[in-house]
Amino acid sequence: xxxxxxxxxxxxxxxxxxxxxxxxxxxxxxxxxxxxxxxxxxxxxxxxxxxxxxxxxxxxxxxxxxxxxxxxxxxxxxxxxxxxxxxxxxxxxxxxxxxxxxxxxxxxxxxxxxxxxxxxxxxxxxxxxxxxxxxxxxxxxxxxxxxxxxxxxxxxxxxxxxxxxxxxxxxxxxxxxxxxxxxxxxxxxxxxxxxxxxxxxxxxxxxxxxxxxxxxxxxxxxxxxxxxxxxxxxxxxxxxxxxxxxxxxxxxxxxxxxxxxxxxxxxxxxxxxxxxxxxxxxxxxxxxxxxxxxxxxxxxxxxxxxxxxxxxxxxxxxxxxxxxxxxxxxxxxxxxxxxxxxxxxxxxxxxxxxxxxxxxxxxxxxxxxxxxxxxxxxxxxxxxxxxxxxxxxxxxxxxxxxxxxxxxxxxxxxxxxxxxxxxxxxxxxxxxxxxxxxxxxxxxxxxxxxxxxxxxxxxxxxxxxxxxxxxxxxxxxxxxxxxxxxxxxxxxxxxxxxxxxxxxxxxxxxxxxxxxxxxxxxxxxxxxxxxxxxxxxxxxxxxxxxxxxxxxxxxxxxxxxxxxxxxxxxxxxxxxxxxxxxxxxxxxxxxxxxxxxxxxxxxxxxxxxxxxxxxxxxxxxxxxxxx
Amino acid sequence: xxxxxxxxxxxxxxxxxxxxxxxxxxxxxxxxxxxxxxxxxxxxxxxxxxxxxxxxxxxxxxxxxxxxxxxxxxxxxxxxxxxxxxxxxxxxxxxxxxxxxxxxxxxxxxxxxxxxxxxxxxxxxxxxxxxxxx
Numbered sequence: 001x002x003x004x005x006x007x008x009x010x011x012x013x014x015x016x017x018x019x020x021x022x023x024x025x026x027x028x029x030x031x032x033x034x035x036x037x038x039x040x041x042x043x044x045x046x047x048x049x050x051x052x053x054x055x056x057x058x059x060x061x062x063x064x065x066x067x068x069x070x071x072x073x074x075x076x077x078x079x080x081x082x083x084x085x086x087x088x089x090x091x092x093x094x095x096x097x098x099x100x101x102x103x104x105x106x107x108x109x110x111x112x113x114x115x116x117x118x119x120x121x122x123x124x125x126x127x128x129x130x131x132x133x134x135x136x137x138x139x140x141x142x143x144x145x146x147x148x149x150x151x152x153x154x155x156x157x158x159x160x161x162x163x164x165x166x167x168x169x170x171x172x173x174x175x176x177x178x179x180x181x182x183x184x185x186x187x188x189x190x191x192x193x194x195x196x197x198x199x200x201x202x203x204x205x206x207x208x209x210x211x212x213x214x215x216x217x218x219x220x221x222x223x224x225x226x227x228x229x230x231x232x233x234x235x236x237x238x239x240x241x242x243x244x245x246x247x248x249x250x251x252x253x254x255x256x257x258x259x260x261x262x263x264x265x266x267x268x269x270x271x272x273x274x275x276x277x278x279x280x281x282x283x284x285x286x287x288x289x290x291x292x293x294x295x296x297x298x299x300x301x302x303x304x305x306x307x308x309x310x311x312x313x314x315x316x317x318x319x320x321x322x323x324x325x326x327x328x329x330x331x332x333x334x335x336x337x338x339x340x341x342x343x344x345x346x347x348x349x350x351x352x353x354x355x356x357x358x359x360x361x362x363x364x365x366x367x368x369x370x371x372x373x374x375x376x377x378x379x380x381x382x383x384x385x386x387x388x389x390x391x392x393x394x395x396x397x398x399x400x401x402x403x404x405x406x407x408x409x410x411x412x413x414x415x416x417x418x419x420x421x422x423x424x425x426x427x428x429x430x431x432x433x434x435x436x437x438x439x440x441x442x443x444x445x446x447x448x449x450x451x452x453x454x455x456x457x458x459x460x461x462x463x464x465x466x467x468x469x470x471x472x473x474x475x476x477x478x479x480x481x482x483x484x485x486x487x488x489x490x491x492x493x494x495x496x497x498x499x500x501x502x503x504x505x506x507x508x509x510x511x512x513x514x515x516x517x518x519x520x521x522x523x524x525x526x527x528x529x530x531x532x533x534x535x536x537x538x539x540x541x542x543x544x545x546x547x548x549x550x551x552x553x554x555x556x557x558x559x560x561x562x563x564x565x566x567x568x569x570x571x572x573x574x575x576x577x578x579x580x581x582x583x584x585x586x587x588x589x590x591x592x593x594x595x596x597x598x599x600x601x602x603x604x605x606x607x608x609x610x611x612x613x614x615x616x617x618x619x620x621x622x623x624x625x626x627x
Numbered sequence: 628x629x630x631x632x633x634x635x636x637x638x639x640x641x642x643x644x645x646x647x648x649x650x651x652x653x654x655x656x657x658x659x660x661x662x663x664x665x666x667x668x669x670x671x672x673x674x675x676x677x678x679x680x681x682x683x684x685x686x687x688x689x690x691x692x693x694x695x696x697x698x699x700x701x702x703x704x705x706x707x708x709x710x711x712x713x714x715x716x717x718x719x720x721x722x723x724x725x726x727x728x729x730x731x732x733x734x735x736x737x738x739x740x741x742x743x744x745x746x747x748x749x750x751x752x753x754x755x756x757x758x759x760x761x
Contacts (some may be wrong), residue, residue, distance in 0.1 A: 366642050373646040381654075388657035390675070395653040399646060573711060590711055593689070 002050045003058050004152035006043060006134030013039040014124055021117040029113050034099050036120070040094040043087060047078055047133055057156040059148035060084055060133040066164035068541040072171035079179045080165045080403040082315065083133040088180065090124050092187045100191060104216045106285050112198035115329070119190060132315055164542065167564035171572055174234040180523030182227030182254060186292055188220025189257055192264065193289035196282055197329055200337050210278075213285050218488070221261045222621045223545045228254055229614040240573040240588040242512065242602045244610075251374045255296025256368050260288045263364035266357045269485075270347075274419060276354045278340035279334075280361070286330040291368070293323050298375060340604070349569050351421040360410055362578060363403050370399045403453075408500055410462040411493045415472045431468060438464040449509055458504040465497035482623050491620040499613025509583075512602040518595055525601040527587060530550060548597060550587055552578050559599070560589045581608050657723065660702040663733075667704070671727045676735070678704070682718040697722065710736040 005274035016039060020032040047060075051074050056062040064084070065077040073144050079085040105112065112617040123457040127133070127151070137145035138158040144163040149156075169175050192213040199209035227491045231251070232244040245251060300491060301316025347354040376393050382388055428435070444461040449455065469490050472481065480487065517523055523530040533549040533556070564572075576584040583605040591598040658666070658673045666674070678697030685695040695707045706724060716722070716738070728736030 366638070369642050370637065370646050373643060374650060377647070377650045378654075387662075388675075389654045390657075391650055392653040392655055395650050398649055398653075461710075579716070 002046060002053075002055050003136040003156060006046050006050075007132060007150070007152040009039060009046070010124065010127055010132060010134065012322050013043070014121070014128055017117050017121045017124065021114055021121060024110060026110065029110065030101060031570060033097050033113075036617040037094045037098045042090045043134075044078070047084065047087060048075065048475050051075070051077055053073070054162070055158075056145075056160070056162055057137055057158040057281055058133070058238075059135045059145045061138045062137055062145040062159045062162050064163065064357070066162035066542070068487025069164055070542070071163075072173060073165060074177055076169065076176040076179075077135075077165050079183075080169050081265050081477055083127070083131050083135075085179070086123065086127055087133050088183060089187060090120065092180075092183045093120050093123060093190065094189060096188055100194065100216075104191060104195065104212050106208060107198060107202060107211055109198075109202050110199045112194055114193050115198050115201075116190075119194070119326075122325070122508050124189050125248070126315065126318055130318060135496050145381075148300060160576075166560070167543070167572060170300070170542065170564075171562060171574065172238045174237065178230040178234055181223055181230060184222045184223070185227045186254060186257065186295075187469050188223060189261060191220065192328075193330075197283035200282060200333050200340070205340070205509060206291065210268050210271045210281055210399055213281075214265065214272065216286070217264055217268070217285075218624065221258070224258050224261065225614065226259060226618040229611070229618065231609065232614075236607070237577070238572070238574055240575045241589070242586055242600070242604060243574075244607075247391075247393055248375065249375050250280075250299045250618060252371050253291075253298055256295060256375075256575040257288050257291045258449035259364050259368040260284055263361045263368075264288060269352045271344075274354055275316070275345045276347050278344035279360070282334060282337070282341070284361075284365075286334075290323065291372075291435050293319060293326060297323060298379075302605075304398075311401055327450065328441075329508040332475060343492055349419065349421045350418050351424075351491065353417050354419075356410060356413060356417055358369070363406050363410070364439050367400055367403050369395070370403075373530055402523055405458055405461065408458070408497065411496065412461065414489060414493055415468055421616060434467045434471065435465060449505075451508055454496050455504055455508050458500060462504070464495045466494060466501070468594055469494045469497065484623065487623040488620045491623060492617045495613045495615070495617030496614060497613070499610055502606035502609030502611075502613055505583075506604060509605040510603055514590065515599050515601060517599055523599075523601070525585065526603050530585075530587075530601075531567060532599075533590075535597075546589070546592065546626055548576075548589055548599075550576050552585070558590050561589050561592065583607070653724075659699040660704045661696060661699055663728075664702050664705070667728045667731045667733075671729055673727050675723055675725050675726070675735055676704070677721065677723045678719050680716070680720050685718065689715070697724070703711060705732045707732050708736070708738065709735050710738060713739065 013036065016032060016035055020029060020036065023029070023032070050058055050513070051061055051065055054061070054065070054067045060081070060083050064081045066076055067079065067356045073080075078086070079088045081598055097120065100112075100116065130307070131148075132150055135150050136146070136154055137159065138149050138157060139145070139152060140157055140159050143159070143161065145157075145159055159503050164170075167291040188311075195209055195213045195216060199205045228251075231254070235246070236242075236244040264281065267277050267281055267284060271278055271281050297316060297319040301319065347357055347358055350358075374395055378389050385563040413427070416422060416427065426492035438460055441463050442456055445451070445459055450461075472490060473487075473494070482491070501570075511526075513525060517525060517532050519532055519534045520534045523532060529552070533551060535546055535548045538545040538547060543562050546561040546563070548560070549558050550555050555578060557578065559576040560574045562572045562574060573588045573590070576587045578587075583603055584607045586602040586604050587598060588600050588602075590600050655675055656680060657677060660676065660678045663674065663676055676697070678699050681698050681703060682697040685693065687693050693712060695706050695708065696703050697706055698704070708724070723739040724733065724735035724736035725739075727731055728734075
């Protein structure tokens with residue numbers, strides 16, 4: 001029943017989009033966009049209802065949820081696997097479509113509506129022609145469902161119990177928040193694409209398109225920053241490997257659009273204020289969205305080995321076709337506008353705003369290119385030499401590390417940037433005290449940690465950055481109330497400065513040790529003392545949890561081993577984390593052998609500072625609230 | 628405009644060239660036991676080794692060290708595993724191990740078994756190591 005309702009409603013949604021695409025009635029589209037949002041919202045609700053009713057006659061629910069799944073993770077199961085995640089994808093696209101016509105629309109022509117509608121048509125087409133989360137089950141497997149139908153009103157079979165979601169996805173509440181936030185960022189980058197292509201397609205283009213595109217990029221950027229940070233936090237809190245970023249392909253493809261969007265937020269400023277870099281801005285505005293589709297292709301088509309990759313049949317080809325269509329649109333419109341691009345002013349002052357932003361853009365797009373190469377290199381290698389490989393972490397450390405450092409040093413000048421060239425001498429004299437203080441701090445820290453030159457360079461730059469911007473904020477807070485895009489930049493930069501301090505502490509200072517212990521032992525790790533208490537087992541409906549309580553000072557925390565019952569019986573070792581501002585002690589169970597445990601103790605420096613920095617960067621949106 | 632385009636292409640070329648050079652020096656290869664055979668005595672670089680667990684070869688030693696053999700049907704290798712073993716781990720199962728060779732024995736501390744959303748059929752689906760997915 002639910003299956004049929006869902007499928008028919010999907011068809012209505014598709015029909016509605018087709019009307020939106022072909023209609024040239026300028027009064028009709030507002031209603032149609034609202035109807036579209038309503039339909040996608042209903043689809044979302046219907047699937048949630050089916051998930052909570054444990055309707056195992058749906059292929060998707062039989063295979064990705066179970067009666068024993070706790071409610072929060074049932075709710076999150078909607079986006080736990082491919083078909084459902086496309087439903088969320090389409091809902092987010094529809095939300096942005098609605099927000100677009102409400103807040104960002106400048107054009108009087110209908111090109112933008114048609115481009116947006118075709119993007120949505122493309123993605124909802126997949127749920128109609130290829131695989132839908134509403135497809136009914138027609139053949140059972142030993143557990144779950146084997147085969148499905150895309151048509152409504154068929155004779156469906158109901159499996160007795162579901163397979164349950166991937167155990168990794170039901171281990172921490174962050175899993176329920178991280179994907180929607182990330183989607184809001186990732187998919188939001190459709191806005192600059194639609195704005196740039198539709199405005200430039202129009203002969204009577206509005207010169208303000210760049211301003212609108214910049215505004216429309218900023219909020220997705222905030223969500224993307226927050227979403228990536230939450231994903232990193234989840235990885236740190238749940239996966240028990242002690243890190244937060246693995247340069248996994250899925251992480252990479254969320255990072256590439258982030259880098260491009262960050263570049264665009266800067267380079268668009270040069271066009272707004274000085275009419276420079278018009279062609280480059282058009283390229284960036286489109287590349288952001290194209291990199292989103294490309295990223296989805298990489299991770300959803302099964303061409304890569306990854307923790308996140310959903311393996312599924314034909315979505316790869318489908319997305320590849322989409323990538324070609326939208327790239328063609330981008331190139332076609334670009335070529336039509338060669339004359340317009342020639343009106344772009346030359347960048348004259350290399351030490352002025354345009355110059356700095358060009359440098360920033362070079363570094364950011366070079367980073368994006370490097371991450372892209374690192375991500376696709378294994379695919380190419382495998383197809384040419386038919387041998388599988390992965391790229392080691394050191395690849396990114398060698399290449400991205402120095403680029404991040406350059407960015408930190410560029411940001412130091414961001415408080416004083418203007419149209420004219422920066423005068424270094426006056427700058428040096430003006431910031432003499434700040435320079436001395438950060439030099440002093442870096443010398444002290446260097447001796448304290450007995451650190452290397454990388455550490456010194458990074459810590460000096462980031463401390464200087466934090467001090468200069470901190471002072472700037474304190475000094476001008478009363479007058480400006482920190483409103484406006486200048487302060488968005490300043491606060492983001494402050495966050496990145498703090499983040500870099502945490503990052504370099506973490507990378508250079510952390511250490512770990514493997515210890516074999518029995519219950520009741522006292523463990524000395526670093527200069528801290530831990531007491532290992534007797535373990536106990538919890539038997540839950542969906543998993544068995546072995547808890548090992550560890551006492552440190554007055555805190556007692558559990559290192560746990562979660563063994564999931566109803567799926568692939570994977571075991572996940574979740575850490576006990578003892579936090580402090582300077583460093584975390586992170587304890588995971590490696591092996592249990594009767595009454596003995598092998599534990600890994602890690603001293604992770606700078607983690608709190610790192611999250612704090614990312615939090616501040618995400619909070620930069622507060623500067624844009626009052627307008 | 629032409630000069631800029633040239634500069635951009637030049638920059639892109641340098642980045643691509645440098646990245647590929649560095650990437651090729653920082654790779655971890657996946658090997659089947661046959662492919663890794665010649666490495667077993669000559670190299671101790673870190674690799675990923677895939678194969679099927681040989682029946683009745685699994686022996687638990689003290690403190691979590693587990694010894695077993697894996698094979699690709701052609702060459703069989705001795706594994707010394709020190710790490711967390713998933714419950715799913717059993718005879719004849721396909722695994723990918725992360726580790727290095729020392730004296731013909733493969734020392735590993737990280738194991739991947741199939742754990743994605745799809746199910747392992749109870750009637751014994753045939754795995755192909757070449758196409759193995761994490």
